[in-house]
Amino acid sequence: MGGAPSVTMRVAVVGGGWAGLSAAVTAVGLGHDVRLFESAAVLGGRARSVHAPALETDIDNGQHILLGAYTATLALMRDLGLDPARRFVRLPLSVRSADGTLDLRAPPGLPAPLHVAAGLLAARGLSWKEKLSALRAMTVLRRSGWKTPRGATVQEWLSLTLQPPRLRALLWAPLCIATLNTPVEQACAQLFAHVLRDSLGASRRGVSDMLIPRTTLSELWPARVEELARSGAFGQGPHGASSAAAALEIHRSTTIRRLRYTGTGPSMREETGGEGGLCAGMPAGAQRLVLDDRPEAYDAVLLCGNTPSTSRLLATLPAQPGGDAFLDDLRAFEHAPIATLTLELERSFVLPSPMLLLHEDRHRGHFGQWLFQGQDAGRRLLHVVVSDADALLQWERSSAVAGMVEQLREQLRGHAMPAVLQHALIVEKRATFLAVPDLRRPGNRTPWPGVWVAGDWTDTGYPAVLEGAVRSGRDAARAMHASFSGASLGS
Numbered sequence: 001m002g003g004a005p006s007v008t009m010r011v012a013v014v015g016g017g018w019a020g021l022s023a024a025v026t027a028v029g030l031g032h033d034v035r036l037f038e039s040a041a042v043l044g045g046r047a048r049s050v051h052a053p054a055l056e057t058d059i060d061n062g063q064h065i066l067l068g069a070y071t072a073t074l075a076l077m078r079d080l081g082l083d084p085a086r087r088f089v090r091l092p093l094s095v096r097s098a099d100g101t102l103d104l105r106a107p108p109g110l111p112a113p114l115h116v117a118a119g120l121l122a123a124r125g126l127s128w129k130e131k132l133s134a135l136r137a138m139t140v141l142r143r144s145g146w147k148t149p150r151g152a153t154v155q156e157w158l159s160l161t162l163q164p165p166r167l168r169a170l171l172w173a174p175l176c177i178a179t180l181n182t183p184v185e186q187a188c189a190q191l192f193a194h195v196l197r198d199s200l201g202a203s204r205r206g207v208s209d210m211l212i213p214r215t216t217l218s219e220l221w222p223a224r225v226e227e228l229a230r231s232g233a234f235g236q237g238p239h240g241a242s243s244a245a246a247a248l249e250i251h252r253s254t255t256i257r258r259l260r261y262t263g264t265g266p267s268m269r270e271e272t273g274g275e276g277g278l279c280a281g282m283p284a285g286a287q288r289l290v291l292d293d294r295p296e297a298y299d300a301v302l303l304c305g306n307t308p309s310t311s312r313l314l315a316t317l318p319a320q321p322g323g324d325a326f327l328d329d330l331r332a333f334e335h336a337p338i339a340t341l342t343l344e345l346e347r348s349f350v351l352p353s354p355m356l357l358l359h360e361d362r363h364r365g366h367f368g369q370w371l372f373q374g375q376d377a378g379r380r381l382l383h384v385v386v387s388d389a390d391a392l393l394q395w396e397r398s399s400a401v402a403g404m405v406e407q408l409r410e411q412l413r414g415h416a417m418p419a420v421l422q423h424a425l426i427v428e429k430r431a432t433f434l435a436v437p438d439l440r441r442p443g444n445r446t447p448w449p450g451v452w453v454a455g456d457w458t459d460t461g462y463p464a465v466l467e468g469a470v471r472s473g474r475d476a477a478r479a480m481h482a483s484f485s486g487a488s489l490g491s
């Protein structure tokens with residue numbers, strides 16, 4: 001991380017989700033003086049811990065899984081001095097249903113991508129025709145360089161590759177909903193192909209592993225950023241660059257509502273480069289930015305909220321050529337909810353696998369799609385995940401909870417699930433953007449001088465996932481740095 005900075009800029013990061021934190025850590029690593037502002041009382045954004053009074057403990061706002069392919073997130077954790085091997089349960093790729101009717105596991109010992117092919121061929125619960133169809137679809141995708149027809153939905157791609165209806169219902173639709181939070185009829189085939197490339201189609205075994213956090217999401221690494229910021233460790237030693245002025249200050253419970261330019265010229269302090277206090281790429285007399293009525297001005301602002309928040313803030317700045325089109329693109333994003341039901345059981349209960357597929361039957365209130373073993377020491381927590389959860393929201397909460405508990409009892413029959421003592425149902429209404437085809441996702445640059453954007457919704461090539469957020473934040477900070485210092489962007 002880092003590299004010798006030519007100047008120290010004063011940088012504001014708005015938003016303390018994974019994109020904002022990644023941007024802040026990257027910017028301070030590049031030698032800048034960074035302030036991060038977060039509306040909420042806790043960092044993490046859509047991947048954060050919350051207190052659940054009924055359970056008398058902290059839980060996540062939703063179960064999150066990562067993939068071995070999430071290299072930027074794992075690298076960031078290592079840079080922060082954290083060991084991913086200790087912080088995640090690492091599971092070889094598998095799709096096993098709670099009722100045992102589907103069991104697809106990559107056998108040990110075989111190299112990728114043969115391990116997935118062998119797993120598919122040996123899978124329990126699929127006919128030979130279905131297995132060969134799935135393999136054919138993966139082969140076609142791989143040969144095409146993971147490209148799907150332009151503008152196609154997942155449904156159209158499944159038809160094009162002649163996937164049988166039962167295979168769609170058993171395998172493809174649950175995978176699509178789980179990874180894109182968008183039903184197959186609407187979901188973008190190209191983004192789904194990217195997900196398949198990193199999972200079923202991975203070219204190295206570890207890349208397709210599923211990583212389940214052992215700690216709450218806030219403890220996973222955001223807490224470490226706060227700890228380092230508080231102790232002033234950024235800017236010194238392995239976490240920071242060579243600039244003594246590099247620092248990160250975090251302001252929680254602070255919502256930024258307005259941006260404006262102030263024309264007082266650049267503030268950067270000359271460090272190892274630059275001419276007369278200016279560096280290459282920085283126009284003389286460039287405007288600086290002020291947030292609300294705060295006294296300080298910033299050389300750069302990185303907006304790391306979701307699309308509604310980012311477009312609202314950009315709209316407070318004076319119009320710029322291309323600005324309206326940029327805002328229109330942001331306003332075109334739609335969002336979908338994810339619900340997570342956490343159950344506290346009377347006694348310890350270990351699932352046959354830490355993650356199990358559930359068969360959904362919305363008419364019966366069986367909304368659950370995936371079931372996760374909680375990471376609590378007593379093994380008494382279970383998490384039921386419902387993506388694309390609009391249908392659940394039409395139900396009265398207690399009936400929906402009762403429906404899902406009944407679903408677990410039915411599908412886990414033979415495993416004697418203990419009585420449920422307490423529960424917490426968390427619904428994130430804007431959990432992710434709807435991953436539809438032809439969505440225009442902007443890059444990190446904006447038409448407004450000095451303003452960059454980051455978030456899982458930018459043009460990362462991923463659906464709305466943690467890795468996309470981390471990459472986006474990192475790349476926004478690098479682009480900001482490069483534009484001021486004339487440095488070339490790293491990979």
Ligand SMILES: Cc1cc2nc3c(=O)[nH]c(=O)nc-3n(C[C@H](O)[C@H](O)[C@H](O)COP(=O)(O)OP(=O)(O)OC[C@H]3O[C@@H](n4cnc5c(N)ncnc54)[C@H](O)[C@@H]3O)c2cc1C
Nearest residue numbers: 015017018019039045046062064065256305455456465466
């Ligand atoms: C229930 C659920 C389950 C999920 N499961 C997975 C999963 O299994 N795997 C996976 O990879 N991804 C998953 N995701 C998606 C993942 O959480 C997101 O992609 C990621 O957290 C987005 O990070 P972000 O930083 O881009 O945005 P956010 O997390 O939304 O962060 C934006 C932050 O900016 C703050 N903010 C906004 N406006 C302002 C302002 N004006 N002033 C100050 N602060 C502001 C917000 O409060 C927020 O904290 C899931 C999401 C949810 C909700």
